[in-house]
Amino acid sequence: MFAKKNIRRYIPIVYRRIRNFLLSDKSREFLIFLFFVFVSFCFWLLQTMNDEYRAEFKIPLRLKGIPEDVVMTSEIPGQLRVKVEDRGTVLLNYMLGRTFFPVVFNFDDYKDKGGCVHIPTAEVMKRISSQLNNTTRIVSVHPDTIDFIYSQGEAKQVPVAINGTVLAGMQYYVNNMYLSPDSVTVYAPKNLLETLSVAYTAPFTIENITDTVRRHLPLQKIRGVKFVPASADLTVCTDMYSEKTIEIPVVGLNFPPGKVLRTFPSKVRVTFQVGLKNFKLVSENDFFIGVSYEELVKNKSDKIELSVKKSPDFVNHIRIVPAAVDYLIEQQPEDLKADSIDD
Known part of the structure; x- marks a missing residue:
């Protein structure tokens, strides 16, 4: 109760001091100074924003209309990194007020080009430009080439092979190693499928093991090839000498x-x-x-x-x-x- 009374008593005092300060000659001079600083800042900002700048934006990339009997063995990237150049005001609008729509390509438009499809850079730039102002210049697009590889029903079974180093600890030796699954289904264009006879695990190293070890290993990626499943479980058994x-x-x-x-x-x-x-x-x-x-x-x-x-x-x-x-x-x-x- 005592604290509340003190606060109420000091509020009018503080209010009078602030009012007296604002109505004083020094206060008016200070406020005028702040006003001109603010105006100067606005002019500087307008002039600065009219200069040319560069900025990078991320635009989603999509491929639609993929038939059910088609297996994508090499996916397109999920987004494009686009570097553009324009006035600062335009770039600020892109950052704060503009939402970029995904760049969409239809699978049917490219299905007659075989299992390996290359989308021309000019076509990608054209679709990006449609979302930009006329004054905006595209400096670069990454990746600069967009392609994908697909398989239409071509598949076969291949064994999985270990591609790594396994070393037992002192007075131990590797008694047995096995993979699960020991074979996978591989999808690829026909000319590439004929060259595949085995699926290797990604390189790995396991050292100084003295007990049973289990590792989940991804299969080594090959461009244009899709493995199902894309990984295998390795079990290493050891025994003491x-x-x-x-x-x-x-x-x-x-x-x-x-x-x-x-x-x-x-x-x-x-x-x-x-x-x-x-x-x-x-x-x-x-x-x-x-x-x-x-x-x-x-x-x-x-x-x-x-x-x-x-x-x-x-x-x-x-x-x-x-x-x-x-x-x-x-x-x-x-x-x-x-x-x-x-x-």
């Missing part, structure tokens, strides 16, 4: 009758890395270490280097210990040779 060691006998190959290979030792240890998933599935029967007679004949040393002739695809970093063995080509006795021939 484990080390395993087994003993494998050294076998002689292509030895003539009556001669056999003796190695010292007769068996070697093979150590390799294998995923936990396949750890128990690997046995000595999956490996083969052989030395041919021809290798031994050409060898000038008492030792022969060993190599694995057969191994599963899912093992890595194979090591043989010892990597070289002493050997002896033993001549069988005649009775053993005859027995082996009779057998």
Whole structure:
């Protein structure tokens, strides 16, 4: 209540002070000064707005009348960026009071030009100019060329292929990769459709993965081509490496009758890395270490280097210990040779 009384008491005082200031000689001089400043500003603005300026406007672009059996494999841009030049007053009118209508093209007007249609720049400029003042000059239009590609029923199925890099983390390896869907429908003009045999994903990189990873990947775009669907889901499965060691006998190959290979030792240890998933599935029967007679004949040393002739695809970093063995080509006795021939 006290605050309201104080406010009411001060209002007449403030009002009198403002009135006295406005009616004083200094106030009249200040108001006259402001008036001339305002008039000067108006003259300056009118003169400035009559100068030539450039401005850029966005005008929507549309293609209508597309038949249901036509698939657009290359769309036209959604809008045109038009740079114009005119007096400032005209440009200000465009900015504040003018709404640009979409530049519309009818599909029927171009359907006889084949699957690849090019709309002349002059025709685009003509349709834009119809919405502008006669004094307005078009400086540039972007994009300066408008074209589109369509397919009328031409389509086929193609497989989807991975176009990227997948790297597992330390002590892991990529166990499996698959895409869903593994094939897509591709629409394109006939001459272009004949050259397509696969749809690639957009390039990507996945590193240091230690668990199952899923990625949604768009398909790599090709001008004039439409993929349905336009993306695929990638699933990457990993497994952890484990080390395993087994003993494998050294076998002689292509030895003539009556001669056999003796190695010292007769068996070697093979150590390799294998995923936990396949750890128990690997046995000595999956490996083969052989030395041919021809290798031994050409060898000038008492030792022969060993190599694995057969191994599963899912093992890595194979090591043989010892990597070289002493050997002896033993001549069988005649009775053993005859027995082996009779057998």
